[in-house]
Amino acid sequence: MPDSILDDISHRRYNQLRGSWVLVSPHRTKRPWQGQQESPTKTTLPAYDPSCYLCPGNKRAQGDINPKYEKTFVFVNDYSAVKDEQEEYKPENKDGSLASRLLRAESVTGKCYVITFSPSHNLTLADLDVAHIVPIINTWTHLYTAHLSPSSPLAKLNKAVINGGHDESISKPNAQYRYMQIFENKGSAMGCSNPHPHGQVWTTTSLPEEPSMELEQLKKYRCEHGGANLLEEYAQLESTKKERVVFENDSFLALCPWWAVWPFEVMIVSKKHKRALVDFDDKEREELAEAIAEVTRRYDNLFETQFPYSMGLHQAPLEGTDEEIEASHFHIHFYPPLLRSATVRKFLVGYEMLAEPQRDITPEQAAARLRDCAGPLYRKALN
Amino acid sequence: MPDSILDDISHRRYNQLRGSWVLVSPHRTKRPWQGQQESPTKTTLPAYDPSCYLCPGNKRAQGDINPKYEKTFVFVNDYSAVKDEQEEYKPENKDGSLASRLLRAESVTGKCYVITFSPSHNLTLADLDVAHIVPIINTWTHLYTAHLSPSSPLAKLNKAVINGGHDESISKPNAQYRYMQIFENKGSAMGCSNPHPHGQVWTTTSLPEEPSMELEQLKKYRCEHGGANLLEEYAQLESTKKERVVFENDSFLALCPWWAVWPFEVMIVSKKHKRALVDFDDKEREELAEAIAEVTRRYDNLFETQFPYSMGLHQAPLEGTDEEIEASHFHIHFYPPLLRSATVRKFLVGYEMLAEPQRDITPEQAAARLRDCAGPLYRKALN
Ligand SMILES: O=P(O)(O)O[C@H]1O[C@H](CO)[C@@H](O)[C@H](O)[C@H]1O
Ligand SMILES: O=P(O)(O)O[C@H]1O[C@H](CO)[C@@H](O)[C@H](O)[C@H]1O
Numbered sequence: 001m002p003d004s005i006l007d008d009i010s011h012r013r014y015n016q017l018r019g020s021w022v023l024v025s026p027h028r029t030k031r032p033w034q035g036q037q038e039s040p041t042k043t044t045l046p047a048y049d050p051s052c053y054l055c056p057g058n059k060r061a062q063g064d065i066n067p068k069y070e071k072t073f074v075f076v077n078d079y080s081a082v083k084d085e086q087e088e089y090k091p092e093n094k095d096g097s098l099a100s101r102l103l104r105a106e107s108v109t110g111k112c113y114v115i116t117f118s119p120s121h122n123l124t125l126a127d128l129d130v131a132h133i134v135p136i137i138n139t140w141t142h143l144y145t146a147h148l149s150p151s152s153p154l155a156k157l158n159k160a161v162i163n164g165g166h167d168e169s170i171s172k173p174n175a176q177y178r179y180m181q182i183f184e185n186k187g188s189a190m191g192c193s194n195p196h197p198h199g200q201v202w203t204t205t206s207l208p209e210e211p212s213m214e215l216e217q218l219k220k221y222r223c224e225h226g227g228a229n230l231l232e233e234y235a236q237l238e239s240t241k242k243e244r245v246v247f248e249n250d251s252f253l254a255l256c257p258w259w260a261v262w263p264f265e266v267m268i269v270s271k272k273h274k275r276a277l278v279d280f281d282d283k284e285r286e287e288l289a290e291a292i293a294e295v296t297r298r299y300d301n302l303f304e305t306q307f308p309y310s311m312g313l314h315q316a317p318l319e320g321t322d323e324e325i326e327a328s329h330f331h332i333h334f335y336p337p338l339l340r341s342a343t344v345r346k347f348l349v350g351y352e353m354l355a356e357p358q359r360d361i362t363p364e365q366a367a368a369r370l371r372d373c374a375g376p377l378y379r380k381a382l383n
Numbered sequence: 384m385p386d387s388i389l390d391d392i393s394h395r396r397y398n399q400l401r402g403s404w405v406l407v408s409p410h411r412t413k414r415p416w417q418g419q420q421e422s423p424t425k426t427t428l429p430a431y432d433p434s435c436y437l438c439p440g441n442k443r444a445q446g447d448i449n450p451k452y453e454k455t456f457v458f459v460n461d462y463s464a465v466k467d468e469q470e471e472y473k474p475e476n477k478d479g480s481l482a483s484r485l486l487r488a489e490s491v492t493g494k495c496y497v498i499t500f501s502p503s504h505n506l507t508l509a510d511l512d513v514a515h516i517v518p519i520i521n522t523w524t525h526l527y528t529a530h531l532s533p534s535s536p537l538a539k540l541n542k543a544v545i546n547g548g549h550d551e552s553i554s555k556p557n558a559q560y561r562y563m564q565i566f567e568n569k570g571s572a573m574g575c576s577n578p579h580p581h582g583q584v585w586t587t588t589s590l591p592e593e594p595s596m597e598l599e600q601l602k603k604y605r606c607e608h609g610g611a612n613l614l615e616e617y618a619q620l621e622s623t624k625k626e627r628v629v630f631e632n633d634s635f636l637a638l639c640p641w642w643a644v645w646p647f648e649v650m651i652v653s654k655k656h657k658r659a660l661v662d663f664d665d666k667e668r669e670e671l672a673e674a675i676a677e678v679t680r681r682y683d684n685l686f687e688t689q690f691p692y693s694m695g696l697h698q699a700p701l702e703g704t705d706e707e708i709e710a711s712h713f714h715i716h717f718y719p720p721l722l723r724s725a726t727v728r729k730f731l732v733g734y735e736m737l738a739e740p741q742r743d744i745t746p747e748q749a750a751a752r753l754r755d756c757a758g759p760l761y762r763k764a765l766n
Contacts (some may be wrong), residue, residue, distance in 0.1 A: 003476075006488060009469040012589055020592055023491060025464040035576030057697030061414075079414030081406065081734070081741055086392040093386075098620045102613075103391060103641050106395040114620035151518060153407035181738040191730025193418030206395055206608050208739035209403055230485075237481045258486050312737030327683065347574025350583065351464070353718050355564040358464055 007362055014228060015259035019217045022261050023358040037343040038189050040305045045122035045195055054196035056119045071165035072134040073116045082110035082204055084174050110177055110204035115139055124186065124197050124306060124375055126296040133166055134291035140182050141277040143201055146170045147180055149319035154278050163376035177203045177213060179317045187308025189337055189345060211314055218327040220245050231329035232273045244363055246298065248369040249285045252291040256363040263300065263339045263346050263359060264366050268332040274317040275328045295334060301373040305342035310335045390745055398642035399613060402600045405644050406741040420726040423688045428505035428578055437579035438675045439502045454548035455519040456499045457526065465493035465587055467557050493560055493587035498522055500580035507569065507580050507689060509679040509760055511737040516672035518548055523565050524660040530563055530586055532702035534572050537661050560586045562594060562700045570691025572720055572728065594697055614712035615656045622654065627746055629753040630677040634670040637678050639746040646722045646729050646742060647685065647749050649678050651715040658711045659698035678717060684756035688725035694717045
């Protein structure tokens, strides 16, 4: 491996995608751990839980009854962080005043959805095979398409709406939203309050911080390198180098990015330039499902536990300039907190919050360990 | 309160100090919580623990024996994230290559210290009075002074070195470092592995991300507003408005910033323009100690628990341009995770990691609750 001295010395790596730095201290894994232990998720859940508000046929918090869905099921979050209608906000501060300068706010409207990934209460993405992950990708694509701005070049693709499952609650929204964030919190360590496999989708009139920072970097790279796409070139480079690659098929690369912050952080990136979910054909959606299955299965195999993480899709904004949409490149981030075992996590606290993210093992070491975790799910035999 | 509609609608607030946004969803506290519960720290610790590596007279991980210190005690971290000497890093990638563009790294050297706040194993900042917090501030000041660049305008103040306690291991470093991050992780929820009251200091050749972002904003404000200091003006404004103020004395303001991310986030900010610890006189150091005591005591009173947090000081870099040093403004951030009770925290996961930080209660509501928590420490009677 080139630059192998980086396995031993403290250094910073630059995150080209965000435009930020991470401190890497490889020797630091040697310190003993006497702190908090996580409680791993119970793996002995029933396939159906009468008290779960996501299981088919059950009643939800606000009284609605779930359909007897067979694949996925989408509904509007009963406790949405943003709503599609609210009172108007007109700041009281006079322009040019100190308050108008220092106390800036803007109203945000939007819509929050929940998507169940399977009718079975006790399955996770790691348990599902490609045939069962494709409907989830289809549901995401349906949601994305339904919210696309009619003036977006992506809307002009005019693909048939792909239906993933029970998608009745997806409707054209009142307002044109700017961005759709699709994500999943898995495990109680990641603030997930219900083990039933599900993800969320928050759609807002604002372009949130993270995709906004990435878009700036993608546009800058394009402009500085004759129209080249940062992530397409990065995928090419990593696919040649191999040392950070976890899994690869024709269309996607799963890798521990050079600039990863979380110990076993993974990015699934499209090898060709794809702007958003709507750019994929059937084969690509299957290969994306395969990449998701490979990553989540290896995660669970690593410490033989239900591996907690937050994951999310980054892609073209629903509404944006042609330049923004062309510069976008589809990818998925996985941010898992575990560091040493099923019970010992990495805390991004103190120095990380006040100064700069810091990691212990190198991304190359993490990728090597995840490569070694291929094969069937460790708990398969128990089912 | 002006703009009281912000108590009801979803909105984003702009963080002038970092140049970033936070999503505020005030109605969201209504959702029920069925997720992970924190285990509060035991409050029945002994004053001396023979197995604690921070108690006076005890043996540390690498065999050193702690002195029988009476106030504070400083030593070099036995598992430092950065070291003052290491092998040199010369990147192998050729300039202009894809790898040199996308796989950027730089070596970081530095020094990591641990500071105990008290010889008593079972006390926290919330238990200490002003007379016992002043020595901690003195030790911070001593450390900062010892690492200041001789060419810094701050070094020219040439103040007498203030000794806080057992500071023997503070010595002029081999290299000139760029920044000193002083911080504390408190409680197991914040990755702290030893309840003995202590903080850390990481000093590096690099200017870390967070202070670097702040410095950019401070310089920009100065340049755009005729030399005015962002935080000095902000402190003035908040001290008039009052609705976000938690505590105030002659020199300092403790407030829940307009742009706070964590539910009960607090910033202690100097009311006059002070660049760093060395700018304070005796009275100011006492008033800083009072502000720290007021904040940490109110935190513990809020949910009648040992309130976990990460806190850290931001001030002028050890070495920098005159402009950087003049633009710097001393302040302390407190980032505490608890949201509803001693056991229910806010998770900054999923949407927060992938899209944008999101908070539930408003900073004005948080400040009002912390104002109501004045008075003696709830557990005083138990001691
Ligand atoms: O140095 P400690 O207390 O062992 O470790 C703690 O603080 C460090 C600095 O914030 C973090 O990097 C670690 O993840 C955390 O567990
Ligand atoms: O919406 P949930 O699953 O109740 O809540 C979880 O995910 C949200 C979005 O990432 C976070 O804001 C919450 O802090 C977290 O507990």
